[in-house]
Amino acid sequence: MTDTTELAHGRPRRPKSGSSWTGFALRRFGGLVGTVLIAVVVTFVIVPLIPGDPAVSAAGPDATVDQINRVRAELGLDRPLVDRFLDYVGGLLHGDLGHSFSLNAPVSEVVLRRLPFTAGLSFLALLVVLAVAVPLGMAIGAATRGGRRRRLDSTFNYVTAVVAAIPPYVMATLLVLLFAVTLELLPPAYTRSQPGLSLLLPAFALSLPSICLIARVVRRETAVVLEQDFVRTARGWRLSGLRTATRYVLPNVLTSTLTLSGIILVAMLGGAISVETVFGWPGLGLGVVNAVATKDYPLVQGIVLVLAVLSALMTMAVDILLGIVDPRVRGGQHG
Amino acid sequence: MAEPGRLRWNPALVAGTVVLGGTALTIFVASFVMGDAAERLSADIAHPVSGEHWLGTDYFGRDQLARALVGAEASLLMALAATAISMVIGVAAGAAVWTAPRRLREFSLRIVEITVSYPELLVAVVLAAILGAGRWQLVVAVAVANIPATARLTANLSGALYQRDFVTTARLTGVPRRAVISRHLLPNMAEPLLIQLAATFSTGLVAMSALSFVGLGVQTPDFDLGRLLADALPSIYSRPIEVVGPTLLILLLSVGAMLVGDGLAAAADPRVSRGKSTTRRSGRASGATGQAVVADLEVVRTDGVPLVRGVSFEIGRGEIVGLVGESGSGKSLTALSLARLLPDGLSATASDLRAGAVDLLGRPSRRELVDAVAMIYQDPGTTFNPALRMGAQLTEVLRVHKGLSKRAARAVIVDLLAKVHIPDPERLLAAHPYELSGGMRQRAMIAAALAAEPALLVADEPTTALDTTVAAGILRELARIRDETGTSILFISHDLGVVEELCDRVLVMKDGAIVEELTQEALRTGDVTSPYTRMLLDAVPRLAVRS
């Protein structure tokens, strides 16, 4: 089964050559650049692909033909595609992401205002997930290896399956129902006066399904690592369980866990989109939803680009963490 | 790998199928029956739960239960459609990638890697922005968003299968590309792909409802589970009952799919239940002498199958005893029992089990075990922890059990490494395991094993994975150790030639029992009594000509 999960998400990439941190970091950075470039192209391409005339939506429902034409010229929609792309890229390099006509403000300003909310939410959720899921998964993995403690194994499986299957926004709704409506402990939505407290429920909602998913992954990986030859060697050296767990099992569990977790964490960023909606959390997720609804394309472009870059950064962070933990990835061993 | 073809039902699979199947069936039947009730406006505005309306009515007087079921049907059908599209295209793309020429393949794999790193929901949002809102747009958006993950899984599975000999043989024989995919790749990916199917359905369902929830999916008057939840959310304080229907249904469908996926995974990889291994005393000690003693050793599997039946032997000080046999003879288990490293699921009993001054049938402490027995294994490359440098690992025993400081331990190990003819011990200590060759790893393993000065060294096929010239060197080391330190050595092998060269005495095992005991001389001259040994000797190809 681990074969499947590993294969589903790819083994840690082993670079072909090079044996130092600089080589490794350069390669990762190159990957980041590639991902960002593609994101730039894709976000640019959104606007030309939209059926219908963006100028019409931008000008508003009561606009006259003249006004529409003026808007079109303003937005530069009448110029050739290549020029528009170059303008777009040029603007990006200056930090100019365009102008949002629904909010009547530069996109970059909107993004900067909303970014901390999404970043804060995702980051907190990430910390919670890693801090809870990894030890939990390892403990269960060690306790149930080789078919021990069947009942614990089943209970863990069922509970995590159920919780992981709950969509984040449903989880959010349930939590609101429980903590805000019934128990009245926490605020049900973003309240300016209680930023910290109102962060708790959204972070909780976002992290719970991921905790379960990653704990399952960690549990499987721990079971696999425990079967490895070097754990057998450690047993042969009669090392204590704790020493074996921290020096032999944990680093190697982290290796495969990090790769798979990267995927799950990136998906969590997507989940933030719907969770923010439930709580009215003024982050990029809610921003992009509103932007699409009001057909404010420059804003859509800007936010999508920023979100794509964020997920690419997260993936790179995971890769670098992987490089710290697993020297083979750094040193360029052949797979 | 378990026997392919049969589906092993297990609790998760049963539960998941029941939940998912049952819910789906209910939804289809119910919406057929109650379809119009979902739309029918009535005067019973905002009624609470009642016998007529099990979940009450909403502000338009519509029956909540009917609406939830109809909405669920919409979600279910859209999820099925999106899953079908996504799987077909994803699998086709992933499989085709590997049959394409190399340049195109590497490029495509890179593209897939990159597309996977964007959040699926974000991709769906972008597509929904382009295509607009509505049912089929939603299906397309989510289907396309899920394609990269499936494509990557299929590509990786195909990649692994491509290394298998039967695929290479098929391609070389001239089997056309599409036949390679349909005959060789797809059937052997069936299990993981089924699991992916369940996961894609689950993810797709959630994503679509999430998009409808935020308003980018189906538009009124159409509705699905996400839309219903979005409508119910604002009145969650006043009428929490409105959330119940859609939430419950989405949970049932989503959890059911997850359990099915889990069940399929468990069916594909059945883990046999094994408990902790035990080693117990069976009778009174025979009083045999020897640096290492085994008497009446029996090893039994959890299901009662005996794997080692009554094995007894001794090893004297400075003696190398070989244990030889084919696969299934029980030689490895005998050695592992003596080293107190029996794998899970087995129980061993013996009337005597001793090494050095330590009674291995008592409950020896770790320190005692270290003084008694050390083990070296066949090295498939993963004998050492890839996360630590060699120095940190080789000195473990000395630091943990003998209380030496890091520096003192290193000095001892450097000395031992030099003794086993490692040219640059300091450099080896600083290296990672993957940087070393098989021969060097085995020498390092021997050095670490000797560091604690055990009474008995157990070597389980240590040279089988090595080139003959390298292996010859390792064998010389073992002989030298026997001569210089008086350590007893138990040498396991399937190779009669190796055993003949190295061992002072040889024990031949078959089906868990010793069939013959020979001296080195007797083996060399072919003076054997057991027909099995005779057969083994005759079967070993010998160099007729020697320079």
Added chain:
Amino acid sequence: MSQGDRERLPGACEGESLALSVEGLTVRFGRGAHAVTALADVSVTVPSGHTVGLVGESGSGKSTLAKAILGVAPVSAGRVLLDGAEEPQRTVNRRVRMIPQDPYSSLNPRRTIGQTLAEALDPVRAKVNRHREAIEAALTEVALPLDAVGRYPHEFSGGQRQRVAIARALITRPSVVIADEITSALDVSVQAEVLALLARLRHELSLTMLFISHNLAVVEQVSDEVVVLHHGHVVESGPVGEVFAAPAADHTRALLAAVPGPAKEAR
């Protein structure tokens, strides 16, 4: 240390043709500074009806040579000739068949033995019923029961699976058979059976075979001539009895000395 002296390539006797000959083959993996030369200017000849053994340690290039002949490894120089002529790769792959090393990986677990053999005969359609006679004849040839046609690989032992792999290679009566470490993964007694089978088939079918192995004793038993590879170079070749009795190359001597077995000089 003249090369000509030690490279007594297996030569064809009068009237025999060279079924397979490899001339000056060079195979390189990777590019630029990190390129690895797996084979350097290797020449091997296999006369029709002879078995040539290819020996060497891991990394010597022996498996690479098989892959290069079959077109799976990148050839940077040299050529492969069948009966003295250079043929397109497709023809080579039709006339040269390989028996792989790992009996647990060489058969598709989801296809019956019959389907596997049918595919060898007829790659495109692979219908068992059409070729039933030929399949049954092939099974008899390798001493497997006829009911194996409808059974799956997991029902057979390692040794039996190797027999199937042999049957699959021989069923089309290829010009040359390459056996790549076919007994390395087998128990001693099973290995003896497979080697006995191979000896019988060599005789009955006048097989032309390239036999790759790291086990010198097995090679001696099976081959007429031997080629010794070391780090991608041919260091010695010739009739197996002569080479093993009086090795000219240092490496050959080292390989022979490392073979564990009957007592040599006292320590």
